[in-house]
Amino acid sequence: MAGQPMIEMTNVNKWYGDFHVLTDINLKVEKGERIVICGPSGSGKSTMIRCINRLEEHQSGSIVVDGVELANDVKKIEAIRRDVGMVFQHFNLFPHLTVMENLTLAPIWVRKTPKAEAEANAMKYLERVRIPEQAQKYPGQLSGGQQQRVAIARALCMNPKVMLFDEPTSALDPEMVKEVLDVMVTLAQEGGVTMLCVTHEMGFARSVANRVLFMDRGQIVEENTPEEFFHNPQNARTKLFLSQILAH
């Protein structure tokens, strides 16, 4: 049943002062879709996905998430943020809280889940990201890969409808990239959650994405299935980008 799309961005524009970061972004993401976004540095990938949960404010156009339009209404913004999980490049775990406290903070205070239930749920997600034994540690005591998996579990504990990933593996040592990608692949294969992922991990894009977007200078210049995108790129800039990124 094709209901309303999960995310619908229409003619979205954003400026930083004179600098036009996002130009006429139009994007429709269906429920359960998995989208990979790539493009050169500074092309506006982070800015675009951060507009979806209002970490950045757009200046014109409309963004509708699960039927709710993002406007200057704090209550609506908080409602959307509850349903949109985000995983950051630098993890952004709360260093003064244990892993368990990181995972249960929002469920307890935002979702008003009873503490015992929130902890049981958190344990379930820690098992899914394969680090249940670290529950009582502080983030500073974990490796980068473990921290990023905790960050994914933290977002999942809110039962989000959408998950945004902003280069989740690019701050990790190479040997830890796989453990994080494995978790993300599992999540994608289980289905249910709509995923938007900014990444240059092309293997990940090939195996899980329904669509790959290529951004350049604030525009979505190409959008295709992974198969077509990698083997038959249309745009000259996409070709150049792919040749650079696949060269090494």
Add this chain to the structure above:
Amino acid sequence: MAAVTARAPKSMFDSGLPGWIYRRLFSSPSNALITILLVWLALMTVPAAFDWLVISSVFDAEGTRACRAIDNGACWALILEKHRLILFGLYPYDQQWRPSIVVGLFLVLIGVSCSRRFWNLSLVPIWIVGIVAIAGLMWGGVLGLTFVPNERWGGLPLTLILSVFGMAFAFPLAILLALGRRSDLPIIKTICVTYIELIRGVPLISLLFMASVMFPLFLPEGMSIDKLLRAQIAIIMFAAAYQAEVIRGGLQAISKGQYEAAEALGLGYWQKTGFVILPQALRIVIPPMVNSLIALFKDTSLVVIIGLYDLMNAAKASFVDPAWRGASLEAYVFIGAIYFLFCFFMSKYSQALEAGFARAEKR
């Protein structure tokens, strides 16, 4: 194998006490020079101080005659004789058990507030009970206690009232000011900036003076606020402005990522601030905050200028008596020791707190 190197030949400087002395104190010409200078300084001062403080001092003088007779020793007889005046000021002599209990209550209140187990909302009722008990004991007029007007309060309890309540009430106010100064709302931001800059630009002593002399001029006819309360408010306002700037420093040190992570989870402003930002910011500012609390504790002695009998003023009162004239140094050493004990505790406590956090979170 080849890695086994021959030990250097043993000399008397290798180990034991001579070795330790050599390595720690004389390892280079400049170190040796510093050591010699310090030893010389110690020889010049320590014996003389010890002589004044202990050997030549008079502890038990019948009256003041023995003290008059000595000229190079401390007259501790003054303290023996006048310690209750210094500690409790002009509080009625036969009622001084009440301020003694108040000092004890303060120590309990400080102890509880310093313990991390109580760092939650239970502190609010604890403080309310504490304040009511302290007020009841000091003023009296209830439960058969005779009424003591606060003009007669003095000494250590008064210093503790001004400083501990000053810190306790300034702290939440300072947090609000620091948050307000970083607010996106221009009105709130302007109010907070104006307040902080205005108060910081004025010395505490003139704030106290204004509170004492000028403030009543602005009040409507017939209405008056007690002098002690005015001084207390001035101290709270002053401390809040300084603490606010210290706390703001901590807020600035928190990375943008922490705000974003909290927001992305759907936490509202107060949840984000209370659970994520403030706990981290306050941790960072423990050393400068304790530094300014120590300064505040000693600054309360400035209430001397509006005639409140805090520890400092009470000490002064102890040697105006012609019989004890000349024993001012002893009184100052005595209250100096009291001030030092409290400040030393604050300093040690802040170190322990920092070490505790570091131990818990990194290993």
